[in-house]
Amino acid sequence: MQPAETITREEYLSRLARLQPSAAASIVDLRCAFLGVRPRDAAASAAERDGAAATIARVRAAFWETGLDTIRGEIRGLSLDAFPDLQADASRLLRVAELRRAFDRAAAAVDEEFMEHFRRVAVAPPGEVVAIRDRYMRRLAGPASHRNAVAAVKMLKKKFPGLYGLETDWFTQILNLKRDRRLGLSVRKVWWLVWIPVWIAYWMVISLLD
Numbered sequence: 744m745q746p747a748e749t750i751t752r753e754e755y756l757s758r759l760a761r762l763q764p765s766a767a768a769s770i771v772d773l774r775c776a777f778l779g780v781r782p783r784d785a786a787a788s789a790a791e792r793d794g795a796a797a798t799i800a801r802v803r804a805a806f807w808e809t810g811l812d813t814i815r816g817e818i819r820g821l822s823l824d825a826f827p828d829l830q831a832d833a834s835r836l837l838r839v840a841e842l843r844r845a846f847d848r849a850a851a852a853v854d855e856e857f858m859e860h861f862r863r864v865a866v867a868p869p870g871e872v873v874a875i876r877d878r879y880m881r882r883l884a885g886p887a888s889h890r891n892a893v894a895a896v897k898m899l900k901k902k903f904p905g906l907y908g909l910e911t912d913w914f915t916q917i918l919n920l921k922r923d924r925r926l927g928l929s930v931r932k933v934w935w936l937v938w939i940p941v942w943i944a945y946w947m948v949i950s951l952l953d
Contacts, residue, residue, distance in 0.1 A: 750776045767792050771825050788825065795821045795829050802836055806866045814840045832868070839865045842905050849903050853895035856882070865909055876913050883920060892917050 750758070755777040762769055771788045802809070802817050818837055823830040839846075846865075850858045860879040864872055883889040896914045899907040907914060 752777070774825065791822070792826055792829070795823060795826060799829060799832050799836065800868075803866050803868070806836070806839075807862060811840055811843060836866060839909065842909070845903050845906050849899060849906055852902075853898050854891035856888070857892050857895040861906075861910070864913070880916070880920070883917070889920065 750773075755773065758773055759770065762773070767789050771792070798817055798821060802814055806814065815837065818833045818840075821829075821833060823833055846858075846862065857879075860875060863875050867875055879892075883892055896907075896917050899914065
């Protein structure tokens with residue numbers, strides 16, 4: 744039996760950069776070489792990845808209607824050591840699953856629209872998260888919507904730190920939006936304070952010239 748191929752970290756990163764994201768089997772084999780373990784059959788490896796990805800997608804699709812024991816069983820039954828991206832997705836879903844009861848309690852205390860988008864972001868694939876966040880941020884143009892969002896974030900930070908920790912950056916962005924708007928208002932006030940005296944002086948000069 745031939746020993747497993749091994750490569751250096753530099754060679755691993757160099758070869759990885761030349762591979763397309765869709766080349767799942769080649770990526771797995773390259774990682775095996777870097778770790779110094781024998782690569783499995785490429786077709787079997789790709790099939791295993793596809794099966795794991797399908798399971799994760801299925802769990803996501805029915806996450807909020809599925810029992811916690813079922814979610815845990817589905818995710819923990821996967822073998823993901825060779826697929827770090829899927830491993831990260833699975834860990835995220837398990838983390839959110841452990842907070843399901845906190846989500847239910849928070850939903851009774853904060854804005855419904857906010858919680859709807861938060862639930863989506865919490866379990867969405869990484870490639871869809873930014874779009875969901877952006878859609879919600881555009882909804883905050885109205886003062887009432889923005890007030891509700893800020894109140895919801897403050898509530899989570901105070902009473903549900905586990906939920907707040909899921910999306911700290913996004914929630915900070917929502918809170919800073921209030922500060923940014925105040926800054927914009929302050930700038931407009933300063934503009935008028937500068938412009939009015941200039942306007943008065945201009946007409947005084949015109950009157951003197953007449």
